[in-house]
Amino acid sequence: MRLLEKILLATDFSKSSHKTLKSAIALAKAFQSKIILIHVLPNNIKNEKVRILLNGAAIKKLDIIHQKIIKEGVKTAKPILEYGNHFENIIQTADSNNVNMILIGAGEKLKSDVFQLGTTAAKIIRLSNKPVWVIKNENNLNVRNILCPIDFSKESKRALKNAINMARRIKAELIVFSVYEVHNLEPPNDRLNWDQDNELVLSAHKNEFNLFLKNFDLTDLSWKKEIQIGDPAVEILKALKRYKSDLLIIGTTGKSGLTRILMGSVTEKVIREVPCSFITLKSEDFINLKLETRIRDIQKH
Structure with missing residues (x-):
């Protein structure tokens, strides 16, 4: 197969x-x-x-x-x-x-x-x-750089699995990208507590990011991870331009209305303005991941 x-x-x-x-x-x-x-x-x-x-x-x-x-x-x-x-x-x-x-x-x-x-x-x-x-x-x-946004959901897990195999197969660099949001736009009177709260949110997000990545085999792969704060759609588009990415691989939830990705309607915003080619995944892989794993196991032995 x-x-x-x-x-x-x-x-x-x-x-x-x-x-x-x-x-x-x-x-x-x-x-x-x-x-x-x-x-x-x-x-x-x-x-x-x-x-x-x-x-x-x-x-x-x-x-x-x-x-x-x-x-x-x-x-x-x-x-x-x-x-x-x-x-x-x-x-x-x-x-x-x-x-x-x-x-x-x-x-x-x-x-x-x-x-x-x-x-x-x-x-x-x-x-x-x-x-x-x-x-x-x-x-x-001619894909040299792949950006894969993740939000720790099962859809983004599928997207990252496929992105890893694609990057490995075509020898492209992979950027695993995550965004966290701070909901308090205006600091309260106690500025110190506000900054501390933000630090706690960021620390928790970093821990969750690292735990999420432990489920993936990233050996023999050129990759890096990045966390940004702000609006997910805006930050994804900024990252695509910053890295001059050739390909975006992103998971969809398949909810009602226009396809929703990550948090709410992020995909609707991103895919309308994305400057490069992109792959969306919902409930199926486009790469036979089981076969790819077997091939890698054979290569290691």
Whole structure:
């Protein structure tokens, strides 16, 4: 069994989709994965001639991409052409083919846009249980630095496990990042007690951070940890820019409303403005962690 067996690559034939394809091919080569290609056409086209033309054009474009993947020596399946709602078809296809990951572009957005994430990508992240890798227009898979925020939850535990294996596999530096909040914005009259309280909160957070990290094997890995105080979403975005991170790996809780991560709606804020590619994980790993552990055990022996 491969570490990352099947990748569902959703393409919309846009200008940025060729960069998404390059990333998918690079990822498939790194993990010996199989790429399943999908494109979704609208099913509300009333003009029969237009529908036939669009269908024919989509089949040709899918075949061109399919041949590019084969030429790169990557395993691939027959391209899938669906009709109807984009995100619903992508999610259903991911489930029916039991893929390890959905890989999709961020959508055609301008750098000046406040919200950088496309609607389809946002809905897939919110509604799919599969890990989702969103490729930003300006990024490829040349990942040198990975940022993984954690909040000690089971979702962030899953994210960190996958981030460690990804960093080890592609020889990238890993930043394990945590944020704690001080709820008293204004100090009381007794400033000394206020500072002492903050010190106690920070000390407790550091202890919890260290206990959390004891559950992970970080040997033979270039990594560092960092704690910041403030708003989690703001501090995560600052850290991504400070470290010039190429990839964010973060866990989602899958609560109602727009996907919520870490504390409240942190993910909603982060993934809308994140400057790099990112992976969200909800209830499934994208790397076969048991197999990766066995490989490492064999290597150690």
